[in-house]
Amino acid sequence: MIPVQGFDGQKVAVLGLGRSGLATAAALRAGGAEPLCWDDSPEGRARAEEAGYSCRDLTRHGAFEEVAALIVSPGIPHLYPRPNQVISAAMEAGVPVDNDIGLFFASWATDDFMRYDQAPRTICVTGSNGKSTTTALIHHILEEAGRPTQMAGNIGRGVLDLEPAENGEVVVLELSSYQTDLARALTPDIAVFTNLSPDHLDRHAGMGGYFAAKRRLFAEGGPDRAVIGVDEPEGVYLANQIMMGRNDDRLIRVSSARKLGDWGWSVYARKGFLSEWRKGKQVASIDLRDVTGLPGAHNHQNACAAYAAVRALGIAPRVIEQAFHSFAGLPHRSQTIAEKRGVRWVNDSKATNTDSAAKALEAFPNIRWIAGGLGKEGGVASLSEHLGAVKKAYFIGHSARDFALELAVEHEICETMEAAVAACARDAEEGDTVLLAPAAASFDQYPNFEKRGDHFAQLVDALPG
Known part of the structure; x- marks a missing residue:
């Protein structure tokens, strides 16, 4: 790890105890500081205590006495749409607020x-x-x-x-x-x-x-x-x-x-x-x-x-x-996962909005497009101008019928990933690209886009070669 410099012998508060928060606490301790940890969730505080760190309720009055700095995890708002109450309290107490990136460069x-x-x-x-x-x-x-x-x-x-x-x-x-x-x-x-x-x-x-x-x-x-x-x-x-x-x-x-x-x-x-x-x-x-x-x-x-x-x-x-x-590419980002019987199978599960889906649709020829999930505000009508390479769409998830209504493209309502992959395997011809670019969130059927992409890859892997 990178021992944090500049806080030897001082108390430093750490807000947010996910991956970066716990790494920050360890780096502070390695540099001679005393990290005081807090997270709104009991689970986060329990993880810190199991790792041997002291927790201090940073929401209580006087929590920032003798604290040299507050280090904040990136997901916690410090200004807009409104500051987190702990960050506001630190600023009112005259305690400098920073994050792990600032500590790294220092x-x-x-x-x-x-x-x-x-x-x-x-x-x-x-x-x-x-x-x-x-x-x-x-x-x-x-x-x-x-x-x-x-x-x-x-x-x-x-x-x-x-x-x-x-x-x-x-x-x-x-x-x-x-x-x-x-x-x-x-x-x-x-x-x-x-x-x-x-x-x-x-x-x-x-x-x-x-x-x-x-x-x-x-x-x-x-x-x-x-x-x-x-x-x-x-x-x-x-x-x-x-x-x-x-x-x-x-x-x-x-x-x-x-x-x-x-x-x-x-x-x-x-x-x-x-x-x-x-x-x-x-x-x-x-x-x-x-x-x-x-x-x-x-x-x-x-x-x-x-x-x-x-x-x-x-x-x-x-x-x-x-x-x-x-370079093999990153998982779930225009990732070629297989070529079977002359058909290329591409996992772009990370394409959760219309902008990223449009880029994927412009990247390949002869597309059989798997799309849908939990649709986002604004719909997908803007994708109409990017469908030139799409031979057929296979819509899944909560927004399947909404996508079908908004986009003038030959399509099939498949509902599930299993049905969509099976339909693409049935229809695809040599030279086609089967593209998973959902243009929607995954949360209707999957906990995250990674699980959605992994499921797609597993189904493709099970197809005959």
Whole structure:
């Protein structure tokens, strides 16, 4: 773990005792602090006490006496739509509020760094869509290049659960807006902004607040290099705020929609080809069309962002290209799980809204589409313009009939995943893609999107080869 620096001999309150909260308590203790833990749920408090930590009711009057700081788990609101009562009490008492990301950046560098031939680096990835894939892809490329690397944050491990840095190591962190919004220290070496679309708007009081939370990674952090997706206005604005001129190569622009060759340093994908340009000249190109782990324009944007981040570390294009081909993709995100009798089966159970489902529908030909679940506010009519490759839809779950009414596409009401997979196996022809991209939440039939995707994969695995 990363021992937290700066609180030796002091009491530090920890609010929220999930994965990151317990890792924070352990890291505080390792750094000489006394963690005082609290969670609204008795189960959370019991876990902390079983691990040997003291619990203090942070809702009672005077709870913050002699407390040096309050460390908050990311899911707990500190401002909008209204502050949690414990956070309000800490602020009223003049106690600094932080999260594990802030503690990580305040504690990551140690005296050991002075003895290393190559200083450890951090790459942080934020944005609305593609964060997890981009983070995992950067980590995979570094592994394939033989660089020591760890991955954490909003994916995998809590940041304070990482091991202390080795010589030349690169830590890759996925950071959500909840994490960047509150962290008191943000000092990445390389920061990546993938894109922006509406999400978590109640937590940030609208799009402006949501973008401001993402922007903090660049405005507060001052990274040595910034990789910015410029396919939305917010990305264009952020790039403009960072650059000192057109040829400023501290900034790498990324696009999956247009050519960017006139800028100082850019990486873009068009018609399935990734191109790197520097000072008006193309310096590298990669054919992404046969990279099975990165299908579709949205994944090509992820590939461009990851490519740019590791190029900023000096990784060679040919090494990156080889790593692209060995990248299996993340579970439940446009993941090819089987090819049987000439039919490709793809699990994109993570496509829980229309925006992500639209990207999946644009990524494959000859689609037999499994969709439905617990429908979201606003319906799915916006998907009508993305159905050009859909041969037939197979609707499941609570919203099956609503989807059928909203979308003018040949369809079958299947209700269950079992029935949908069986119907697709019956209908699919060689060259077809069976795509699970639900455009709905899973909670009508499954506890989460992972269980839904796992069930789909199990059913596909049981089909004859």
